[in-house]
Amino acid sequence: MIINVTEMEKANGTIKSAFNLLKDDPSAVIEIVFHADAIGFLSDPGNRNAILEMLESGMDVVACRNSLVSKRIDERSLMDGVRIVNAGIYEVLKKESEGWLYIKL
Amino acid sequence: MIINVTEMEKANGTIKSAFNLLKDDPSAVIEIVFHADAIGFLSDPGNRNAILEMLESGMDVVACRNSLVSKRIDERSLMDGVRIVNAGIYEVLKKESEGWLYIKL
Amino acid sequence: MIINVTEMEKANGTIKSAFNLLKDDPSAVIEIVFHADAIGFLSDPGNRNAILEMLESGMDVVACRNSLVSKRIDERSLMDGVRIVNAGIYEVLKKESEGWLYIKL
Numbered sequence: 001m002i003i004n005v006t007e008m009e010k011a012n013g014t015i016k017s018a019f020n021l022l023k024d025d026p027s028a029v030i031e032i033v034f035h036a037d038a039i040g041f042l043s044d045p046g047n048r049n050a051i052l053e054m055l056e057s058g059m060d061v062v063a064c065r066n067s068l069v070s071k072r073i074d075e076r077s078l079m080d081g082v083r084i085v086n087a088g089i090y091e092v093l094k095k096e097s098e099g100w101l102y103i104k105l
Numbered sequence: 106m107i108i109n110v111t112e113m114e115k116a117n118g119t120i121k122s123a124f125n126l127l128k129d130d131p132s133a134v135i136e137i138v139f140h141a142d143a144i145g146f147l148s149d150p151g152n153r154n155a156i157l158e159m160l161e162s163g164m165d166v167v168a169c170r171n172s173l174v175s176k177r178i179d180e181r182s183l184m185d186g187v188r189i190v191n192a193g194i195y196e197v198l199k200k201e202s203e204g205w206l207y208i209k210l
Numbered sequence: 211m212i213i214n215v216t217e218m219e220k221a222n223g224t225i226k227s228a229f230n231l232l233k234d235d236p237s238a239v240i241e242i243v244f245h246a247d248a249i250g251f252l253s254d255p256g257n258r259n260a261i262l263e264m265l266e267s268g269m270d271v272v273a274c275r276n277s278l279v280s281k282r283i284d285e286r287s288l289m290d291g292v293r294i295v296n297a298g299i300y301e302v303l304k305k306e307s308e309g310w311l312y313i314k315l
Contacts, residue, residue, distance in 0.1 A: 001198050006223070006315045013111070013141050017194045020171045024195045036223050036315055066230045089227045090234045093211050093311045101198045104209045104314045105111045105141055106303050118216070118246050122299045125276045129300045206303045209314045210216045210246055 001028065001101040004092050006036035014105045015050060022057060031095065035064035035088030042082055043073045055081040064088030106133065106206040109197050111141035119210045120155060127162060136200065140169035140193030147187055148178045160186040169193030211238065211311040214302050216246035224315045225260060232267060241305065245274035245298030252292055253283045265291040274298030 001021075005014045011034070018030050032054065034042050041047055042063050054061050063084045068075050075084055085091040096102050106126075110119045116139070123135050137159065139147050146152055147168050159166050167188045173180050180189055190196040201207050211231075215224045221244070228240050242264065244252050251257055252273050264271050272293045278285050285294055295301040306312050 004313070004315070006220070010111070010141075016175075017141070017171070017192070020192045021194050021198075024192050036220075036227070066227070070226075087227070087230045087234050089231050089313060089315070092313050093231075096311045096313075101201045102207070102312070103109070103194060103197050103201075105109070105194070115216070115246075121280075122246070122276070122297070125297045126299050126303070129297050206306045207312070208214070208299060208302050208306075210214070210299070 001103065002031045002033065002092055002095045003103055003105065004033040004035060004088060005038040005041070005105070008037050008040055010105055011038050011041040011047075012050070015054060017105055018054070018059060019057070030058075031060035031062060031100075033062045033064065033085075033088045033091050035067040039064060039067035039071055039073060042079075043068075043077045048079060051079050051082065055079075062088070062091060064091070106208065107136045107138065107197055107200045108208050108210065109138040109140060109193060110143040110146070110210070113142050113145055115210055116143050116146040116152075117155070120159060122210055123159070123164060124162070135163075136165035136167060136205075138167045138169065138190075138193045138196055140172040144169060144172035144176055144178060147184070148173075148182045153184060156184050156187065160184075167193070167196060169196070211313065212241045212243065212302055212305045213313055213315065214243040214245060214298060215248040215251070215315070218247050218250055220315055221248050221251040221257075222260070225264060227315055228264070228269060229267070240268075241270035241272060241310070243272045243274065243295075243298045243301050245277040249274060249277035249281055249283060252289070253278075253287045258289060261289050261292065265289075272298070272301060274301070
């Protein structure tokens with residue numbers, strides 16, 4: 001399933017929900033797209049552990065390049081393993097069109 | 106159709122929209138999942154009438170147990186008729202997988 | 211695809227994302243529904259250019275009548291070309307039921 005996060009203050013809650021989902025259904029395939037204001041979550045060194053934990057649990061952690069550019073964040077500042085797409089919105093819609101379930105918190 | 110509410114300040118607006126939908130389409134089947142910060146709406150005694158009105162109109166009013174635990178809310182404080190699920194996020198995705206339409210306000 | 215905007219502070223970001231989507235996929239068919247607090251975006255004269263730009267790019271710009279009434283906004287104050295529906299929530303669900311992809315920012 002695919003989730004998008006657009007607000008910084010919802011990043012931690014969304015990640016927590018994703019882990020709760022994994023607990024309920026360990027076979028769940030989870031992609032989290034960070035865009036708009038929430039893109040800053042991925043470039044903040046204080047979140048390295050949280051991001052690492054997501055990656056290690058098998059989640060697909062995705063950054064929106066349009067949001068990076070808009071917030072003047074160098075994409076080389078993102079951790080290895082974080083996947084970059086041109087447009088977060090396009091990524092969500094593409095996955096939905098492939099049958100992925102979508103939720104926004 | 107299934108709606109999720111995650112922000113306290115959107116609870117009343119989301120409920121109002123659900124009633125507007127019922128007005129337009131009295132046959133609509135509506136489930137509202139309260140999770141994250143919005144879980145507090147269901148445990149606030151000041152909202153008893155609003156919750157009762159939803160239940161009496163036939164809406165499925167759902168509380169997320171993970172959110173209850175996280176906010177240290179005793180689930181026995183919820184009104185009769187409010188349904189509890191383990192994970193609000195899982196409930197939304199499950200209904201979507203069954204063909205329910207989804208919206209977030 | 212169909213997007214809904216419910217918060218004033220997300221209107222500009224949502225519109226920008228819609229244009230980013232168009233840039234990635236010029237054939238995208240885009241409908242943006244403004245409801246709840248975000249309805250005020252469509253009646254603010256300061257947003258005429260932004261609204262005009264959406265309309266000229268072929269986006270379907272939709273206002274929710276329930277939200278207009280709730281905010282006491284005269285629907286005659288909306289720009290020509292903005293389409294009015296009774297309930298924004300119903301509009302989103304109707305399009306989803308017709309197979310449109312949905313996203314909320």
